[in-house]
Amino acid sequence: MTGANGRAEKLRARQEEAHRQHALRREVEARARARLPIRATPPEHVVLRLGPTNSGKTHDGLEFLLAQAGHGLRGTYAAPLRMLARQAYERLRERVRPERLGLVTGEERINPEADILCCTAESARTSGDVLVIDEAHWLADPERGPAWTRLLLSGSHRYVQITAAPEAAPLLGAAFAQARRLDVVRHHRSAELTSAPAMGPTGLPAGSAVIAFSRKAVLALHREIIDHGRTATVLYGAMPPAARREQIRRLVAGEVEVIVTTDVIGHGVNLPLRAVAFAETGKFDGGRRRPLRLWEAAQIAGRAGRRGHGAGDGLVAVYRSGVSGFSPDADLVRAAVHVANGAPSDLLLARARLRPAWHDLGDPRPGEIPHALNGWYQAARDERPLHSWLDPAPVDSLLEMWQVARASVGVRGAVDAAWPGDGLTVWRLMNLPMDPGGAFGRIASAVLNAGSLRTLTLPEPAVSRLDLEDAERYAATMRDLRTAAQSFGAIGGVDPAETAAGEEAASARIVDLVAGRGPLVKAPACLSCGASCAPWLERCDGCHGGRAGRRRAVSLRDAGRGAVRGSAEGD
Incomplete structure (x- = not known):
């Protein structure tokens, strides 16, 4: 009887706690408001x-x-x-x-x-x-x-x-x-774009950009172009800013003929380009691999035709690569040229996106923040009939940052769980402009728990020996530390000047590697048979379909996604 009573008491306690947590969530959600930011005075x-x-x-x-x-x-x-x-x-x-x-x-x-x-x-x-x-x-x-x-x-x-x-x-x-x-x-284009026949490594005119949508694809194409006796450099989102600026300088100065780049150039980055050649017309958008939208392709194609201080004729084509896996859509590229020259596009801009500010959330405690965000989102959706041109933006990326911050300090999932920091501090961490992976968890721990970040830094001689991928990763870590220091001051025992110097050293290492005479990566080859293989895969189609491929189907699929994920490379 005593055992049964004990179990009943535990069950009743769990039910009461669940009801209490539910009531807390509802109360937190009710405090959130979808207040629109109001301009103090209309512009003249x-x-x-x-x-x-x-x-x-x-x-x-x-x-x-x-x-x-x-x-x-x-x-x-x-x-x-x-x-x-x-x-x-x-x-x-x-x-x-x-x-x-x-x-x-x-x-x-x-x-x-x-x-x-x-x-x-x-x-x-x-x-x-x-x-x-x-x-x-x-x-x-x-x-x-x-x-x-x-x-x-x-x-x-x-x-x-x-x-x-x-x-x-x-x-x-x-x-x-x-x-x-x-x-x-x-405004109208100062010079028309022209659709050109397909270009290969030897047919690219000096001042060309070859477009791909992942780091691995960019590096594989760079190797191909170098192997054909051309001078080339690369530009992609994982490169630190100083290294990017150096690659742009090399192209502008005429030190290289070709720049292989992601769509990082598609949003107003001006380069003196004679031609833009698409090696790919599909990209991973964070959820799936999809064809480029017409307006996206037009944004990239429109970078052609910038020569010196004036605009000249620009050529746009598909790039025919000898590397497996590249199959650009020539019809899409030709249509993009028409849009870049002023024809209507498929760009739909029905509504602007809005996210909450801290004061919209009702001053939640750290554990309450997800429920405050949910309350805000529902309130914002209710407001839509009054503001037909506004839409609440998804809050998934904010919630992912919150989850990493919570894990970094070992807090359980209750709404009213005690955190080592206040709600506003956690909110500021969630809004840092950095990826939730990488160093963010360590940074959150350092801010909330006074943890150390010293193990993330390397002496300069060690940085100068890193390979390309490790140098990129180290530069990103130093950049994240410097970004956090701008918001929270010196944290984790790392001086902001030290992080700046670390990023500079990593950028110098990347510049040295990119400017070297040899290709940056080995030619992509199947791990099973050694045949030519798409750069974002580990095995060719034949081996992937065999017994070895079946055994690793899930891991290869994940590897392919991960390889392309870095391409969204807007920045």
Whole structure:
């Protein structure tokens, strides 16, 4: 009887705890509100600069910023990518005194209080005289769009100039319906693109970009081009900023003929390209491998035709590789040329994306944050009929960061579980611009539990001996530490200057490897038979279908996904 009573008591206690936790979740969800950011005062004048790539939109926006700065006004240039913000900074540095110009991204802070600031949208000032927003069609992107939307809605700038694809006009018009004056300027390409016949390694003209969508594919194509006696370099998202800038410099200076790159160049990164050749027209988008959308292909194709300081004719083609696995769609590439020349695209920009700010969540404790996010999301969906051009953005990536932070401090899953930090600190960690893998778990532990990060650093001689992949990984770790230090100060016993030096050493190692005479990787070959193989697979189709392939089908599938995942390489 005693045993039965004990079991009944335990069951009753579990049920009571489950009811209590459920009540807590409902109470936390009810505190969240979907409050829209409100602009303090409508801008005096908004100019929408709409047009395809290579049509002078960004140039005119920067010229306006410079002109207003000449009258003593403070201005901000906001870009979607760190590389694009840095590129604008370099352009303006030729015409602006150093003390008046600044740069702020997730990894760099140079003179952040300057009169003219170049930055990513997430780092943009929400007040000032002038705001220039580049590539504003990103506001419909589920992950990056919320930063743009909040900047558009809550900024208090007097003069706003926005560059975007033509399809963004209705959405941007709705966002600035209260502007005192709204003008639309239509831009056109300064030179037509031309569809060219397929190009191989020896047929690429000097000043060509070959496009692929994973690191492994880029490195395999680089090897092929080098093996055919051409000079080439590479550009992809895993490269640290300093190494990327050096590869761009080498192409601009004519030290190499070809740059093999991911779609990192597709969002306003300007290179002096005679031709763009697509080795792939499909990419992994985080969930599946899919064909490029027409507007995505057009964004990349439009990088052709930039020679020196003026625009020239640009050639666009498919790239015929001798490496297995590449089968670009020539029809898609030809259609992309028409869109880049001004034809309508398939870009749909029905709604902007919005995410919550901390004050929208009802000041939750760390364990309550997922339920506060759920409450906000439901409230935002209820608000949609009142704001037809706004949509709540997915919060999955935020929840993944929360889960890693929770695991880093060993907290159990109860709503009211005690954490070693407060809710706002955990929220700030969740919003750091870094991948939830890598060093993030260690960084979260260092911030919340005063853990050490010393074991993540290497002496410079050791960095100089790393291979390419390890150097990329080390640069990313140092960059994450430096990003965290910008928000939380020196953490884990690692000085921010030390992380900057570590990233610089890793970048130098990558530059040395990329500039070397030998190929960066071995030719992709099947692990079973040694035959030529797609660079994102371990075995050829024949071996993959045999007994050895069947034994490892799941692991190969995962390996293929992992190889391509690094390509989403927007930045």
